[in-house]
Amino acid sequence: MPLSKLEYWAKRLYQSRNWRIFFTAILLLMVLDIAFPVKVNPQYSTVITDSDGKILHAFLNPHDKWRMQTELKEITPTLEKAIIFKEDRWFRYHFGINPIAVGRAFFNNIIKRRRTSGASTITMQVVRLLYPQERTYWHKITEMIRAIQLELHYSKDEILQMYLSLVPYGSNIEGLKSASVLYFQKSPDVLSLAEVTALTIIPNRPSSLRLGKNNTYILQERNKWLQRFAEADLFASQDIEDALAEPLQVRRHEAPKLAPHLAYRLKTTYPNEPTIHSSLHRNLQLTLEKIVQNYVNRLYGINIHNAAVLLINNQTKQVEAYVGSADFNNPIDGGQVDGIRAIRSPGSTLKPLLYGIAFDKGIITPKSAINDVPSNFGGFEPENFDKQFHGKVTAEFALANSLNIPAVKLLKDISTASMIEKLKKAEFQTIKKSASKLGLSLALGGCGVTLEELTNLFSSFAHQGTFTKATLLAEENPNKPTEILSEDATFLINQILSQITRPDLPNNYEYTYRMPKIAWKTGTSFGKKDAWSIGYNAKYTLGIWIGNFSGEGVPELSGANIATPLLLDIFNTIDYNSSAKWFSPSANLAMRKVCAETGAIPSEHCNHQITDYYIMGVSNTQSCTHTKAVWVNPSATISYCAVCMPDSGMVQKQYPVFAPELIAWYQTRHIQYEQIPPHNPQCTRVFNNNAPIISSPNDGAEYWIEPNEAVKLQLSCQVGNDVKMIYWYINDKLYQKSAPQQETFFYPEAGNIKISCTDDKGRTSHIYIQVKRN
Structure with missing residues (x-):
């Protein structure tokens, strides 16, 4: 089968000596690229922006330079066209080197022995900014090789971004964004054509064209380039006229320093990020900073000097101030x-x-x-x-x-x-x-x-x-x-x-x-x-x-x-006059009647009932027991138990059930409450439940006493509603009998001490303490 023309010429090229030379050259370039990789580490300034992308805070880079990275989205068509027209009109088409410009420069430098035009493309300028060296023919050759490398590894947009981020503007300002922020106090994407043109012409002569010092001269040079833009029909004529009429009154400003605490935090958290987009809302941040400062100033008179405030948006779960x-x-x-x-x-x-x-x-x-x-x-x-x-x-x-x-x-x-x-x-x-x-x-x-x-x-x-x-x-x-x-x-x-x-x-x-x-x-x-x-x-x-x-x-x-x-x-x-809806109850929440005394489900003796939320299938469903039935004599002066209940003459009455600690508090505050009458004194039954709770001293505690110092400890307990008298024992010896609410003290000796409390129902509690002398 006869070969097609394409196959024929491919075979001839493969067999030719030229192909082997070409293949060898490509292989050599690949080896050199691996052996001597292009390193792009410009060490940008850290920039913190708000949620809209506007700069809140900026930091010098490690070399004390303002070198803010220009983001791709900040390179507007106006900016791109002006830069490329002035610096490298064939930027989008060459592979890092413009052969025509190189030939012209070689002819001028060698044949005419004078330099009338440069051959540096934007890519070559980026290489020179990344690898600053003395300008010699050898360094020019290495610059070209590096430019080809850069084109192999980065897109045209990325190379343009590097250029705009590194070009010098005099002093310690590098990069168009740094100049835009420090001189015009705005980001590159909102610069006017006149401002773009002014910033475009300065990098070639950053010393003589210094914004804030040589504004008149810069204005003249800016207008010259605007006229060239007009001649090249680069922008609309009305835009050019407006730009020519725009004055140039700029000076250097301080870098933004808002939200400093968050800025330092984010810089530390993301040390390798040149631009960190925070969630802060600028107006909210400024408002809260002012309110806090004014409020704390009013507190200085009472020795209160600081405050901190954090605001979270509950819908986005972002910090806004x-x-x-x-x-x-x-x-x-x-x-x-x-x-x-x-x-x-x-x-x-x-x-x-x-x-x-x-x-x-x-x-x-x-x-x-x-x-x-x-x-x-x-x-x-x-x-x-x-x-x-x-x-x-x-x-x-x-x-x-x-x-x-x-x-x-x-x-x-x-x-x-x-x-x-x-x-x-x-x-x-x-x-x-x-x-x-x-x-x-x-x-x-x-x-x-x-x-x-x-x-x-x-x-x-x-x-x-x-x-x-x-x-x-x-x-x-x-x-x-x-x-x-x-x-x-x-x-x-x-x-x-x-x-x-x-x-x-x-x-x-x-x-x-x-x-x-x-x-x-x-x-x-x-x-x-x-x-x-x-x-x-x-x-x-x-x-x-x-x-x-x-x-x-x-x-x-x-x-x-x-x-x-x-x-x-x-x-x-x-949130003035907010119309935001309030939270709604979930489907699992319901209302029920409860006893006002306890909040539990009412029993037959709960006369005062109110409504309350409860979680279905979760909340306690026990019935209220805030009262108990007690058999008493007709005058309600004696109570009976099942052992001592008389054959007749007694009545059943409901009495409130209070926890011992609540009774103790009522008694110390002299608050009246309905008490169960004293138990039948002739009853021989011993009660084992609801023994007194000793609240002082603390069970298992160690007490240190200075030598030759008499220190007294308080004895106190909590008892039930039906207790009228308690008995204190120290090391199993009766120390004192008293009413439950009566204050009682004793002077302890060094050593282990057993303290017991018995109520008038025969119920007893014990605790143990240790007393030591220093």
């Missing part, structure tokens, strides 16, 4: 400390999560009764912020009023491990590290957290209990969602935290009719070193921390009075 301190440039008060990442004590801000877990476990519903009375938890005796106790309260009242004893009781019921597990899911890093050391004080802020962690946690309350860590970048959030609470429990939390009849609503804010509906929780750390207020609605979650970075406490510092006013001011500013 990041204020690390009141004034970054204030070295006296630690302005450069990033308060958003500083580890502080959270105070009461973790309580909503605690109550949410209790809702999900079915332990409580909003109307469940909890006793807010002095309590001892193995030596831990918490107090409320106001040093007061409220007796029997509902769960929603306890959370809305941030009561401490109910919170600790709930944590004990759900277990510290359950709470820690939830916090780990919410990415609380310090809690992950110190989990084994945390106890019941966790409910009151006995741990370390950051404002960022808290704000992200509260943002999950606005997302049906689903946690997704907010991103700092202007991209779709890559973090995976994790369920922290059920949608049911989250709705109950939202309802409680949005109440405005509560003590942490600042004075004069109840009449703020335009304030958007928000849920919020305050917190104040021990020693009044940290004031917190975290608020949210469907649109935003806003986290506020106020205090001193030095850790100095201030008597006036509190979440309610200091942090919440700032929270409400910001919400009024950024």
Whole structure:
């Protein structure tokens, strides 16, 4: 079969000596390219932009130069046409070298012995900017070889981008974007034709054409090139006329320095990224920075010097404002400390999560009764912020009023491990590290957290209990969602935290009719070193921390009075007259009648009933037992048990059932309550249940006493409603008998001591302590 012409010539070429030479040359170039690869590492300045791509903050590169990378999207058609027309009209067609220009330059330099035109293409200029060397013929040859290499590895757009990012503009300014930002205070993509032309002509003479110093001369040269553009019909005539009429009044400006805390954080996190697109919204950032600075200035008089604010968009899960301190440039008060990442004590801000877990476990519903009375938890005796106790309260009242004893009781019921597990899911890093050391004080802020962690946690309350860590970048959030609470429990939390009849609503804010509906929780750390207020609605979650970075406490510092006013001011500013809908109850939530005394399902003796939310299939369904039937004589002065009940003359009566600690509190406060009459004194039965609970001293505790010092310890216990007398024993010897509410003390001797308490029903409890002398 005869060969086709193409096959014929291919065979001839393969057999020819020229083909072997060509193949050898190609192979040699490939080997040289591998042996001496082109290295492109220009070390750009780090630039942080907002969500719209506008520059927020810029940093010098490691060589103290402003060398901002021009992004491809910033190279407009106007900019590209002007640069290519002036520098390299055949840029899009050659392979890195323009043979005609090289021949012309060689002829002028060798034959005419003078240099009238250069042969450098844009690609060759990029090589010279990447590898600056003395200008010799040998270096020119290596420059050409490198240009071919660059063309092999990079597209024309990428090479043009490198050129625009590296061209010199005098002083320490390199790159068109750097010049555009520092002189015109705008990015390259919004430059006018006149501004583009001015920046196009400067790189060839950066010393003589210095913007801000030689503006008149630059204007003349700019207009000359505009005339050339007109002659070449490069741009529309009207555009040229407008550009010629545009004045040139520029000077050098400072680089943008907004959102400094976030800028330094992102620069450290992404050290090799020349441009980092943050999620911040410029106007929100500027507004919040100003509000925070003005607010803290007003607090200086009471020795409060700093604040931090974080704003998360709940729909996008992006951080839209990041204020690390009141004034970054204030070295006296630690302005450069990033308060958003500083580890502080959270105070009461973790309580909503605690109550949410209790809702999900079915332990409580909003109307469940909890006793807010002095309590001892193995030596831990918490107090409320106001040093007061409220007796029997509902769960929603306890959370809305941030009561401490109910919170600790709930944590004990759900277990510290359950709470820690939830916090780990919410990415609380310090809690992950110190989990084994945390106890019941966790409910009151006995741990370390950051404002960022808290704000992200509260943002999950606005997302049906689903946690997704907010991103700092202007991209779709890559973090995976994790369920922290059920949608049911989250709705109950939202309802409680949005109440405005509560003590942490600042004075004069109840009449703020335009304030958007928000849920919020305050917190104040021990020693009044940290004031917190975290608020949210469907649109935003806003986290506020106020205090001193030095850790100095201030008597006036509190979440309610200091942090919440700032929270409400910001919400009024950024979400004024918001029309955003409030959260809706889930399908698994329903309403039911409950006893007002306990919050449990009413029994036949529950006369006062109210409605309450409950989670179907989860919430406790036990009936109320807040009263019990007692047989008494007709005058209700003696009670009977089954052993001593008379044949006739007795009646059955309902008496309230109170926990021993609540009775003890009633007695110390002299609050009247209906008591069960004393038991029949002639009864011989010994009761074994409901023995006294010894609350002081602490079982298993060690007490150190100074030599020759008489120290007394208090004896106290909690007993049932029917106990009228108790008996104290020290090392099995009767020490004193007293009424349950009577204060009793004893002077301990060194050594192991057994303390016993017996009530008038014969029920006994024992504890053991150890007393040592220093």
